[in-house]
Amino acid sequence: MLDIADALHRWVEQRRDFAVATVVATHGSAPRHPGAALAVDADGTALGSVSGGCVEGAVYALCQEALESGEPVRQSFGYSDEDAFAVGLTCGGTIDILVTPVRVAGRDATSDAWDGARAADADTLAGALAAAARGEAAALTRVVQGPPALLGRALLVRPDGTVTGTLGGHRDLDRTAAAETRALLEAGRTATVEIGADGSRCGEPVTLLVESSVPAPRMLVFGAIDFAAALVRVGKFLGYHVTVCDARPVFATTGRFPDADEIVVDWPHRYLDSQDLDARAVLCVLTHDAKFDVPLLERALRLPVAYVGAMGSRRTHLDRLERLRGAGLTELELHRLRSPIGLDLGARTPEETALSIAGEIVANRRGGTGAPLTGAHTPIHRDPPRIGSVA
16 A cells, blocks of 8 residues: 555545555465555545456446445455356455545544444554655555454554554553564565464464555665666666766766765775665666775675675676686675676666666576476466565
8 A cells, every 4th residue: 555655645635535455465476465555535536456457447446335334345356167257266366355435535434334443443544544645654554454443544653662542452462463464564675474363373373464665765876877877867767766876076966867866975895884784785886897896896795785786798798707716706796796687688778778687686586597488387367475474
């Protein structure tokens, strides 16, 4: 749901009632992962997607029903051998959907259709949407399976441990759920968590969906060249906060890189030393000049970042490895280097090369092989992480 937070937050500010359908579980080949959402307002306007088109019509109707009743509902959609193009996924997988109504326009907290608990959950969801729209770190936790009275109940957890809302069950349920949520927030992950309804391994099981909203991951592009300009555009398209760094002020300009979030004129290794990067950051070294590359990569390959790639020919790569060995890097550290950077697409132009680099970054992030899907036996859609029961 938080991936469409900007639009939903505007709906809240405009006092528009809506229902939001969220993917809470997938099995087999499914087009969207948990957290993907489709929202429908009281006027019938829709935004987002839960299946890439397979079951959108049926989910749209569910949203309208939930908005009318004021109650959340969970439903599964899967492949139908009788009619694959009816209400089912033609890709052969199954998705579970939780539909949650969010009433903000003239609600009556004392009515049967919208009691105080549901109003509180709507406030919690609104708080999560506001935080995500502002780019603040926060995580929304909702009960997606368990006792019917708890379905859809919500908590909002912030990095400092502040908790808003309640799951409405055993007194220890909120405490345990908040602790698990904060751990996933620190990792910037969205996942499901299974705990007991009393907050331990005992009692009726409860499944929670934790959606983390964190600032955009960072892409650092070193080397203000034409290839970098194309990569900046692709990086922005993929949702990164993109920085271009080069020691040459004549090349590192906003005129050459209008799409960059930040342009830094500094020696690459010195700039890198000043940054506090998390495990989602990607570093693309396009300078292919030893005086810049070696001190930069010497530092980069020792950081716990997601990806480090360097441009250059195979001869340049071998020379670079020897220089890095001379600087004291181990073979394990050198193994992290993606060089020559990118996938083998036969790329020639800056745009094609940027696509090649982006493809390798996505494959590295999602566990893909980079091989053609035609004739392959690897899964198209990989299951998202699932967290087991906790004590």
